[in-house]
Amino acid sequence: MARKPRNQxxxxxxxxxxxxxxLLELTLVKLGLDVDKANNVAEARALLDTRNYDLLLTDMRMPDGEGIELIRHVQSARLDVPAAVITAYGSTDNAVAALKAGAFDYLAKPVSLEQLRTLVKSALQLDDEAAPVPAGESPLLGDSPAIRQVHELVAKLARSQAPVYVTGESGSGKERAARLIHARSSRADKPFVAVNCGAIPENLVESEFFGYRKGAFTGADSDRDGFFQAASGGTLFLDEVADLPLAMQVKLLRVIQERKVRKVGSTTEEPVDVRLISATHQNLADCVDAGRFRLDLYYRLNVIELKMPPLREMGDDIVLLARHIVARLADCNGIDVPVFAPEALAALARYHFPGNVRELENMLERALALSDGETVTPCDLQLDREDLEPGHADGGGLQDYLDRVEKQAILEAIDKTGGNRTQAAKTLGVTFRSLRYRMDRLGIAGRGDT
Known part of the structure; x- marks a missing residue:
């Protein structure tokens, strides 16, 4: 059956x-979806009984009941509505109960909008509807030597079918590069499916990747394709591939070798035709040395490596990107495009951008909201004075300084919580997953709980 258009x-x-x-409504609307809201179980049940929905996203605890009641209602009424729940951090039991009741996934508070988008795209299989890059237009802007080298390699990779491994710091545009390779390839008219491997609960990884048969487990009321089937004929992009559990790495290796997948609950394999592009901000070779990533899978994925440069190495491209991003944001908000004060451009050129292009986008979105609508000033950028010290202009020096500060803060938080990393993450105001990433990047040995 043909899928409904995204806007339906x-x-x-x-x-x-x-x-x-x-906030959830705003995020979903930006994905092109229609949204209804309910503030309690009774109101939600009434809407489910009178309207057709493609996804249910519910909190677990509400004044007149719990979200799990809605999950059970969907199951008992045989409504074809995938459901996901939002749980308070640390409420693992609630999440497990919801999964057993028929939910396909869960999100922990505070809700990560990136994880929300990944969940929604997975549930509704939206990634394959992403428009290919128009001919002559690239999502990787810039004319620095570093970005020109990326474009040259992308052109070569687009003519190949070999697996590609994209490396680079967080926010450096790894997915954009993957999309560009796909858009320039012979698979451009087929789906591009992006998967954040670190955002999928471990007990759901296999069914999400390979699909499942009806009756394979509680809540499997119909057959469902996985990411490999959704990307058939096209490209499957595995972001943060280093986060795949070891058991799943074995199964992924077999799929790459045999070009076949077996759905959960099935006794037969079915052929798949996808091109794999993987990425991670971690050093995959170090993960292999640490025993967290299989060496044989590493060689299967890392046939050709594409390194994305950090923004601080792109020189004048920073100004070019800043102007492009502000113009796009202004257009989205229906306002005139403001100009940059010379001092603001100088500040951007001197800033280190540990978060790369993603940080630049967030910074400029905030600056646009704070500006007078005509000029973006250094105050609108909200950069700390120490970030702009001349002595910190050298990339390595500032990065070392930031790493030392971050490492000290993490170690202090872990010590204060008696080695409890979950509590340390709450103290620092970050998710447990984010804390784990930062500890890996900074070489902080694991201690305490997991």
Missing amino acids: RRVLVVDDEVDLAD
Whole structure:
């Protein structure tokens, strides 16, 4: 059956926290989806009985009941609505209960919008609807030697079918490079499916990747394709591939070798035709040395390596990107494009950008909201004075300084919580997954709980 266009898909968001419900609605609307909201179980049940939905996203605890009641209602009424729940951090039991009741996934509070987008795209299989890059237009802007080298390699990779391994710091544009390779390849008219391997609960990884048969487990009321089937004929992009559990790495290796997948609950294999592009901000070779990544899979994925340069190595491209991003944001908000004060451009050129292009985008979105609508000033950028010290202009020096500060803060938080990394993450105001990434990057030995 043909899928409905994105703008005809409707999501029901159920949460008694009005601010969170509004944030979820705004995020989903930006994905091109229609959204209804309910603030309690009774209201949500009434909407489910009177309207057709393509996804249910519900909080677990509400004034008149729990979200798991809605999951059970969907199951008992045989509604064809995939459901996901939002749980308080640390409420693993609630998440497990929801999965057993028929939910396909869960999100932990505080909700990561990136994980939300990944979940929604997985549930509704939206990634394959992403428009290919128009001919002559590239999502990788810039004319620095570093970015020109990327374009030259992308052109060669687009003519090949070999697996590509994209490396680079967080926010450096690894997915954009993968999309460009796909858009320039012979597979451009087929799906491009992006998967954040670190955002999928370990007990759901296999069914998400390979699909499942009806009756394979509680809640499997119909056959469902996985990421490999969704990307058939096209490209499957595995972001943060280093986060795949070792058991899944074995199965992925077999799929790459045999070009066949076996759905959960099936006794037969089916052929798949996808090109694999993988990426991670971690050093995959170090992960192999640490025993967290299989050496044979590493060689299968790392046939050709594409290194994305950090923004600080792109020279005048920083100004070019800043102007392009501000113009795009202004267009999206229906306002005139402001100009940059010379001092603001100088500040951007001197800043180190540990978060790369993603940080630049976030910074400029904030600056646009703070500016007077005509000029973006250094104050609008909200850069700390120490970030702009002349002595910190050298990339290595500033990065070393930032790493030392970050490492000290993490170690202090872990010590204060008696080695409890979950509590340390809360103290630092980051997710446990983010803390784990940072510890890996900074070479902090694991200690305490996992």
